[in-house]
Amino acid sequence: MGVDLSxxxxxxxxxxxxxxIKGKKVAIDAYNAIYQFLAAIRQAxxxxxxxxxxxxxxHLSGIFYxxxxxxxxxxxxxxxxDGKPPEEKTQEIQRRIKIKEEAEEKYNQAKEQGEIKSMKKYAQMSSRLTNNIATESKELLINMGIPIVNAPSEGEAEAAYLSQKDYAWASASQDYDSLLFGARRLIRNLTMTGKRKLPNKDQYVDIVPEIIEFDSLLHKLGITREQLIDIGILIGTDYNPEGIKGIGPKTALKIIKKYGDIEKAIGKEIDEKEILFDYKQIRQLFLNPKVIDPKTSLELKEPDEEKIKRIxxxxxxxxxxxxxxxxxxxQKAIKSSKNLERQTGLDRWF
Structure with a gap:
């Protein structure tokens, strides 16, 4: 789901x-990208x-090509x-499982009735990212010479951390949670660029990458990162999916700008009885998530053709x-990338 700040x-x-983005490192939320591949790369x-x-x-086709x-x-x-999700995410995980189970039932019904369009719709909704899929994806990437990082908890939090510490220039995900985790830059649509069919329509659109500069976003909205997190909490995050009933992004922005934070808005714009979650704990999950410094090189390596062929x-x-x-x-692209990196390094001396 992710927080809907759109x-x-x-x-x-x-x-x-x-x-x-040429010559730049981008930390990609792997699970987010793989779900896209599982949903989009399908037959009619x-x-x-x-x-x-x-x-x-x-997933392998998407990862590879x-x-x-x-x-x-x-x-x-x-x-x-992703690593182990926080306990606070349990409710959201269970909600997603239920949605997938319901989608599978509807897919089977559509299959019995021969409704092709409905079959594709519900098949996409029922996509599951298993441990085996994650393991296969990691193995393929490693043998392609592509760096991977195993986060201790949330992948988006780790990707945001990599951007904060200049291990990466930006974080890439379809979800806006990266912003709450403090990603310096968020790139959307990076792994799904190209022509895409609109859901339930015989119409295609061009999908292009979009970037959100974090500091520019906060400046334009006139808020701090802590206040952006409070806005997310009010409308609902993976840690409190329901949020506060009747409060959407624009209303949440108005409330937080007026009162400064959730505490000061309680009893005024927010009924304390509507808060069925520990917003202070959720705030800390975004401000101080479990992250690690990468223990491996984040550089491209020579691909192992024989192992890729085996997989x-x-x-x-x-x-x-x-x-x-x-x-x-x-092989050619990695060689060009390394030449570009060396040239960039030499340019610093002139």
């Missing part, structure tokens, strides 16, 4: 070309890409994987010709 953030978002009836044994390969596209554009992706061709029946050609592209 009504107050969209005016601060601007399009950015991949060329503008919603069936995911599968190997001969009936195992889903949509779209990551190569990023590297070819001079971007250095760092995939950040994709031998284990999952990918086209050998396509994989070999793509690996060649990746």
């Amino acid at each position: 009504d107050i953030v969209e005016d601060c978002s601007k399009e950015i070309s991949l060329n503008n 009836d919603g069936t995911p890409l599968m190997d001969k044994q009936g195992r889903s390969t949509s 779209r990551t190569i596209n990023l590297v070819e554009n001079g971007i250095i992706p760092i995939y950040v994987f 994709l061709i031998d284990c999952h029946d990918f086209s050998e010709e396509r994989v070999v050609n793509a690996v060649g592209r990746l």
Whole structure:
């Protein structure tokens, strides 16, 4: 779900070309990206890409080909994987599981009735990211020479931390939670750039990357990071999905700007009986999340072609010709990226 700040953030978002990110490291929320691949890379009836044994390969296809596209554009992706979620997220996790179970039931009903469009819709909604999918994704990325980071808890929090500490230039995710975690820059649509079909419509639109500069956002809204977090808490986060009934982003912004924080608004604009969660604890989850300094190099490495072929061709029946050609592209792109990095380093001396 993530926090829905769209009504107050969209005016601060601007399009950015991949060329503008060239030579920069971007910390990608891996689970967020993989869910996109699982949902989008499907056949017309919603069936995911599968190997001969009936195992889903949509995630591997997305990781492999779209990551190569990023590297070819001079971007250095760092995939950040979730660790153990905070206990406060349990309610949201259970809510998501229920939604997926209901979607699976509707998918089966649509399948019985031969309703192709409904089948795809509910199949996408029922996408599940299993431990095996995460493990396979990590293995493929490592052998592609792409850096990964295993977060101790929330992947978005770790990605935001990497941007704060200059390990990465920006954080990439579809969710706005990255902003509450303090990401210096948030890039949306990075791993889904291109033409995409609108839900339930025979219409396609061009999806382009968008960037939100954190300091510019706070300046334009006239608030602090702590106040942005309070706004998120009022409208609902993964730690308190319901938020406060009747309060949306614009109303929450107005309340926090008027009173300064949630404490001062209680008894005035907010009924204390409506607060069914520990907002102080949630605030701390965003301000002081569990993060770590990366223990491994965050540089691109030479891909291991034989291991990539074993994963994709031998284990999952990918086209050998396509994989070999793509690996060649990746090798060339990584070499170009390293040359660009060396040139950038030399430029500092002149």
